[in-house]
Amino acid sequence: MFPLHRGRRLRVNESIRSLVRETSLSPADFMFPMFIMEGENTKVEIPSMPGILRRTLDLTVEEVKELFALGIRAVNIYVKVSDDLKDNTGKEAWNDNGLMQRAIRAIKAACPEMIVMPDVALDPYSIYGHDGIIEKGDVANDATNDTLVKMAVSHAKAGADFVAPSDMMDGRVLRLRQGLDAAGFHNVGIMSYSAKYASAFYGPFRDALDSAPKDADVDTEPVEVPKDKKTYQMDYANRIEAVKEALWDVEEGADMVMVKPGIAYLDIVREVKNAVDVPVTVFHVSGEYAMIKAASERGWLDHDKIMMEQLMCIKRAGASLISTYFAKEAAILLNKK
Numbered sequence: 001m002f003p004l005h006r007g008r009r010l011r012v013n014e015s016i017r018s019l020v021r022e023t024s025l026s027p028a029d030f031m032f033p034m035f036i037m038e039g040e041n042t043k044v045e046i047p048s049m050p051g052i053l054r055r056t057l058d059l060t061v062e063e064v065k066e067l068f069a070l071g072i073r074a075v076n077i078y079v080k081v082s083d084d085l086k087d088n089t090g091k092e093a094w095n096d097n098g099l100m101q102r103a104i105r106a107i108k109a110a111c112p113e114m115i116v117m118p119d120v121a122l123d124p125y126s127i128y129g130h131d132g133i134i135e136k137g138d139v140a141n142d143a144t145n146d147t148l149v150k151m152a153v154s155h156a157k158a159g160a161d162f163v164a165p166s167d168m169m170d171g172r173v174l175r176l177r178q179g180l181d182a183a184g185f186h187n188v189g190i191m192s193y194s195a196k197y198a199s200a201f202y203g204p205f206r207d208a209l210d211s212a213p214k215d216a217d218v219d220t221e222p223v224e225v226p227k228d229k230k231t232y233q234m235d236y237a238n239r240i241e242a243v244k245e246a247l248w249d250v251e252e253g254a255d256m257v258m259v260k261p262g263i264a265y266l267d268i269v270r271e272v273k274n275a276v277d278v279p280v281t282v283f284h285v286s287g288e289y290a291m292i293k294a295a296s297e298r299g300w301l302d303h304d305k306i307m308m309e310q311l312m313c314i315k316r317a318g319a320s321l322i323s324t325y326f327a328k329e330a331a332i333l334l335n336k337k
């Protein structure tokens with residue numbers, strides 16, 4: 001009690017603050033999400049994500065080596081699929097020679113110690129931009145799971161260290177674990193997007209991959225689909241449900257669980273962290289990145305300070321790992337210190 005205690009004694013200067021700091025950040029806390037496209041020696045900036053590029057495979061590999069040198073040890077990879085390869089089955093997703101599979105092989109060949117986590121979900125491969133197969137106007141859960149298993153095994157064959165199901169189908173973690181084990185991939189892990197909310201913060205990501213939900217013509221017949229993902233991604237009004245989803249995924253064999261998005265969902269991060277005994281990861285998503293970039297371009301926020309504050313707060317909330325488009329910039333800053 002005051003005056004015996006004065007909280008400010010522990011804040012007098014940076015040295016004492018550094019001694020009592022409860023949370024720390026290092027480049028190994030980050031995973032970098034990367035967008036990959038066909039072609040050679042080409043990169044395109046995503047308009048709603050200044051500084052974030054969609055790269056061809058050759059340039060992706062160069063970037064991965066740079067990230068590794070900065071201390072980043074994991075990448076989440078996403079591919080932009082050409083329209084003529086999209087359909088309602090998503091079959092390009094398990095083409096052993098597809099862009100994703102080639103990307104995994106190329107990255108692992110160039111930088112074997114980089115942990116590669118390909119995204120498992122059908123949206124980049126779907127004519128409807130949905131994460132699974134459309135039947136009767138909605139995503140069919142169990143039929144989609146069958147395809148996700150083929151997709152994950154094909155990623156494992158290409159050399160993926162982890163697969164990262166972001167689709168939110170029920171029971172897919174169990175199916176993936178069984179499928180990977182049956183194919184002999186006991187050491188390929190599952191990082192499950194367990195509490196993934198139906199969020200407007202994913203807008204820029206869908207621009208990057210041209211993967212927003214949309215109607216399509218099938219055999220010249222127009223087919224209408226929901227323009228959001230609310231029948232599988234979670235309602236952002238819910239908290240207890242996130243714990244349920246995370247516990248189910250751990251029971252089904254998830255090695256790590258994820259909460260997504262980040263900053264507006266840190267109560268969920270802590271709740272899940274307290275409930276599970278596996279590492280909790282957080283996706284600091286595209287819209288969160290875009291907000292900081294836009295406000296700092298206008299001079300309204302201090303870019304580097306806001307970036308570090310948000311990353312530290314995500315870690316403090318309970319994240320073991322943060323998937324963030326700021327990974328490279330933040331690693332460079334941390335390495336300077």
Ligand code: PBG
Pocket residue numbers: 119121123131166167201202203204205206229284285286287
């Ligand atoms: C697709 C997927 C999405 C993100 C990661 N995987 C978009 C979506 O669910 O529509 C979003 C990532 C981001 O916004 O940065 N399954």
